[in-house]
Amino acid sequence: MIEKRKKDLLLPDKHATKILVIDDEDSIRDGCRQILSRTGYHVETTGDGLSGLETALKDIYDIVLLDIRMPGMDGLEILRKLKHEHDISARIIIISGYGTIQMTVEAMRYGAHNFLTKPFSATELKKAVEDALDRHERHDRDTIEEKLSVLIGNSDYMKELKETIVRIAQTDSTVLITGESGTGKELVARTIQSLSKRSDKPFVPVDCSSLVENLMESELFGHARGAFSGATHSREGRFQMADKGILFLDEISNISLNIQAKLLRVLQEQEVPRVGSSLPDKVDIRLITATNQDIRAEVESGTFREDLFYRISVVPIDIKPLKEHKSDILPIALHYLDIYKKKHKGKAQRLSEEAKKSLIAYNWPGNVRELKNTMERLCVLCENDVVNLSDILYYGQNGGIKVPVVDSLSGKMTLVDVEREHIGKVLRHFNFQIGKTAQFLGIDRKTLRMKIRTYGITSSRET
Numbered sequence: 001m002i003e004k005r006k007k008d009l010l011l012p013d014k015h016a017t018k019i020l021v022i023d024d025e026d027s028i029r030d031g032c033r034q035i036l037s038r039t040g041y042h043v044e045t046t047g048d049g050l051s052g053l054e055t056a057l058k059d060i061y062d063i064v065l066l067d068i069r070m071p072g073m074d075g076l077e078i079l080r081k082l083k084h085e086h087d088i089s090a091r092i093i094i095i096s097g098y099g100t101i102q103m104t105v106e107a108m109r110y111g112a113h114n115f116l117t118k119p120f121s122a123t124e125l126k127k128a129v130e131d132a133l134d135r136h137e138r139h140d141r142d143t144i145e146e147k148l149s150v151l152i153g154n155s156d157y158m159k160e161l162k163e164t165i166v167r168i169a170q171t172d173s174t175v176l177i178t179g180e181s182g183t184g185k186e187l188v189a190r191t192i193q194s195l196s197k198r199s200d201k202p203f204v205p206v207d208c209s210s211l212v213e214n215l216m217e218s219e220l221f222g223h224a225r226g227a228f229s230g231a232t233h234s235r236e237g238r239f240q241m242a243d244k245g246i247l248f249l250d251e252i253s254n255i256s257l258n259i260q261a262k263l264l265r266v267l268q269e270q271e272v273p274r275v276g277s278s279l280p281d282k283v284d285i286r287l288i289t290a291t292n293q294d295i296r297a298e299v300e301s302g303t304f305r306e307d308l309f310y311r312i313s314v315v316p317i318d319i320k321p322l323k324e325h326k327s328d329i330l331p332i333a334l335h336y337l338d339i340y341k342k343k344h345k346g347k348a349q350r351l352s353e354e355a356k357k358s359l360i361a362y363n364w365p366g367n368v369r370e371l372k373n374t375m376e377r378l379c380v381l382c383e384n385d386v387v388n389l390s391d392i393l394y395y396g397q398n399g400g401i402k403v404p405v406v407d408s409l410s411g412k413m414t415l416v417d418v419e420r421e422h423i424g425k426v427l428r429h430f431n432f433q434i435g436k437t438a439q440f441l442g443i444d445r446k447t448l449r450m451k452i453r454t455y456g457i458t459s460s461r462e463t
Contacts, residue, residue, distance in 0.1 A: 017040075017041050017042065017062045017063070017133060018041075018042045018043075018044070018060060018061045018062055018063075019036055019041050019042065019043045019044070019061060019062065019063045019064075019065065019129065020043075020044050020045070020046070020052070020055060020056055020061045020063070020064045020065070020090075021033060021043065021044070021045040021046070021064075021065045022045075022046055022047075022049065022052030022053075022055075022056070022064065022065065022066050022067060022070075022075070022078070023045075023047065023065070023066075023067035023070070023095065024047045024048070024049075024067060024070045024071060025047075025067070026047065028067070028095070028118070029045040029046075029047060030045075032045070032065055032125060033045050035122045035125055035126065036125070036126070036129065039126055039129075041129070044061075047070075048070075048072065049070040049071070049072045049073035049074070049075070049078055050072050050073055052066070052078065053073065053078050053081060053082070056078070056082055056088060056090065057082070057086055057088065059086075059088045059089055059090070061090045062090055062091065062133065063090060063091050063092075063093065063129055063132055063133065064082070064090045064091070064092045064093070065093050065095055065116075066078060066079060066092055066093070066094055066095065066112075067094075067095050067096060068094060068095070068096035068103065068107075069096065069097075075094060075096070076103075076106060076107060076110060079092060079094070079107060079110045079111065079112060080110050082111075083110055083111030083112075084110065084111065091113040091114075091132040091133075092111065092112050092113055093112070093113055093114045093115070093116060093128050093129070093132060094107045094112045094114070094115045094116070095115075095116045095117075095118060095120070096115075096116075096117065096118060097117070097118035097119075113132050114128050114131065114132060116128055144166060144195060147191060147194045147195055148162045148165070148166070148191065148195075150187060150190075150191060151165075151184075151187065151188070151191060152328065152331050152332045152335045153325065153327075153328030153331055153332060154327070154328070154331065155325045155327045155328050157320055157324070157325045157328075158325065158328055161188075161317075161319075164317060165188065165191055165192055165195065165317075166195060168192065168315050168317075169191075169192045169193075169194075169195035169196045170195075170196070170197075171315075172196075172197075172286050173314045173315045174267070174286070174287045174288070174289075174311065174312050174313070174314045174315065175189070175192065175287075175288045175289070175314070175315045175316075175317060176288075176289050176290070176291075176295075176312050176313040176314075176315070176316050176317070177189060177288065177289070177290040177291075177316075177317045177318075177319060178290070178291055178292070178295065178316065178317070178318045178319065179290075179292065179318060179319030179320070179321070180292055180319075180321045180367055181292045181366065181367065181369070182366045182367035182368055182369030182370055183319040183320070183321060183322070183367045183368060184319065184367075184368050184369075185250065185290040185292075185319055186205060186248065186250060186290070188317065188319065189203075189205075189246070189248045189288045189290065190203060190248075192246075192288060193245075193246045193288075196246070196286070198244065198245050198246055198286060201244045201245030201246070202241060202242050202243070202244070202245035202246070203242075203245055203246050203248065204238050204241045204242035204245065204246070204247050204248065205248045205250060206219075206220070206238050206247070206248065206249050206250065207250050207251060208249055208250060208251045208252055208253075208254045208255050209250075209251040209254045211254075211255075213256060216255065216256070216259055217258075217259060217262065217275055218235070218237065218275050219237060219238060220237050220238050220239060220259070220263070221237040221239055221262070221266070221272045221273055221274055221275060222234070222235055222236045222237030222239070222240050222272065222274045222275065222281070224274055224275065224277040234274075237272065237274070239266065239272045239281075239283050239285060240272060240274075240281055240283060242283070242285045243283045243284060243285060244284050244285075245285065245286070246285065246286045246287075246288055247285045247286070247287050247288070248288045248289070248290070249287065249288075249289045249290070250289075250290045250291075251290065251291055251292065251293075252289040252290065252291050252295075252312065253291040253293040253295050253298055253303075253304055257303070257305065260304065260305045260308050261305070263308060264305065264307060264308045264311060266283075267287065267308075267311050267312075268311075270282065270283060270284065270285075271283070287312065289312045295309060295313075296309075321364070321367055322364040322367045322368055322371065323363045323364055326360055329359055329360050329364070329371065330351075330356060330359065330360065332368060332371055332372075333351070333359055333371060333374075333375055334351070336371070336372050336375035336376065337351070337375050337378070337379065337387075340375055340376045340378075340379035340380075341379045343379070344376075344379045344380050346378075346379035346380060346382060347382060347383055347384060347385060348378060348379050348382040348384070348385065348386075348387050348391070349385045349386070350385070350386055350387065351386075351387045352386050352387060352388050352389070354388065354389045355387045355388060355389055355391070355392060358389055358392060359371075359392070362394055370394075374392065374393070374394060377393060378391055378392060378393075380425075380426065380429050380440070381393075381422070381425040381426060381429060383425070393418065393422060419451070419455075420455040420457070423437075423441065423448070423451055423452070423455065423457060424455075424457050426440055426441055427452075427457060432459050434448060434449065
C-alpha cells in the first residue's frame, strides 16, 4: 500500500496534466483541444503570441504546443524567451506547416522537446504529448529517487518519511523537524531543499545553540556599519544570505524570547531588521527549523512563544530514534562500512553474524550519528577481513565509552582493558604518530602521552 501511494505521488495523474496550445489557426487550436481533452488532459488555448507568452510564463503547464508562424511574435522568439530567458519547466512541442531541417535544428537548440509538422493526425499528436510526459515523468522519478537515496533504510517508517518529504518539498510551507540528537534532522532538511523549487538557491544552516546571545541578533539579521563597537562595515545576516533559498535554524528552542519576537515579525513581514539600520531588508526565504527538545513543553512553561511555535510548525516532521526502526540498522551500517573501508583503506570487508546481532541489539543512544562513527572507528581499527564482536566499541553520543565489548571466547574485559586495547589499535593504525592518534581519539597530546605511559604501550607491541 505504501509503495503504491509513493508511486501515485511521484507520477502525476493524467487529469491533472495541463497543456497550453498557442496557435493563431482556429482549426488547429480547436482540434488539439478536442483531441487532448477527450484523452483526459486539461487544455487551454490562445491564438495570440504575446498573450500565449504571458500565459506560459505562469509556469503552471506540463506541455506547451507552440506554433512557429504567428502575427505579432513568432514561435521561435516565444520559445527563446520561455526556455533561455525564463527556463520554464514545461516541455515545448513546436507545431508548424513550414517545417525545415534548419528550423527544426534551431527550435531544438532553443530548447524544444519535439516538432510536429502540419497537418498531423490525432494519433501523432497524442503520441508526441505522451512521449513528452513519459520522459518528463521518468526523469522526475529518477531524480527524486536519486535525491532520496541519501536517506538509508527500507522500513515502513523510512518509506513513509520519504513520501512525506516528497510531498512537502513541493510547497513553500514552514517545516519543524523534531527528534533526538543524531537522527539526521539536517539531512532531512537538505533533502527537502534538494527536491524543492529552491534547489538551486542557497541552503543556509544555523546552529542556534552555538550562537552567543549578545551576537545572535546580528548573526541572524545582519548589522549596519557603526551599529555597535567594532562594526566597521555592514554585514549580512543569515536571513539575507538565504534570500530566495532555505534557512535552516537548528536547535531553535535555544533562542531567547527577545529574538523569538523579532523572528516572528520577520516571518510575518518577510522583512529583516538589520541591526543599526532604520530600513529593513526584504527577503524571500523558506524556513525549516529543528529541535531535539520537547518544544510543546517549552511553550507551556513560557520559554518559547506560542504564536511563533504555530508559525514554524505548519508542517511538523518527527524523526524516530534508530532504536524504533531497528530493521534499518544493518543497511545503514553496511552503507558506512563501504564508505569508510575505502576512505581509510581498512581491512574490514564484512560483518560476522555475531557482529550483526550486536549492532541490532544495541539501543544507539546517539542514533544514526553514533552508528556512523562506530563504523568509521571499526574500519580504522579492525585488523581482519571479518568484523567480529570484539572489534566493535560502542561509544555513546557524549563521547564516553558506554558499553565495553566482551568477547565470550576470551572472558571478561574491564574498561581499562578496553581503553588500553583501543588506544593501542589506533596508535598502530597511525604508525604511532601522536598528533593523528590524539585527533582521532578526541583527546589532546598530553593526555595521550600520559595514557601511553600508564598502560605501558610501546611501538614494540605492534604486530
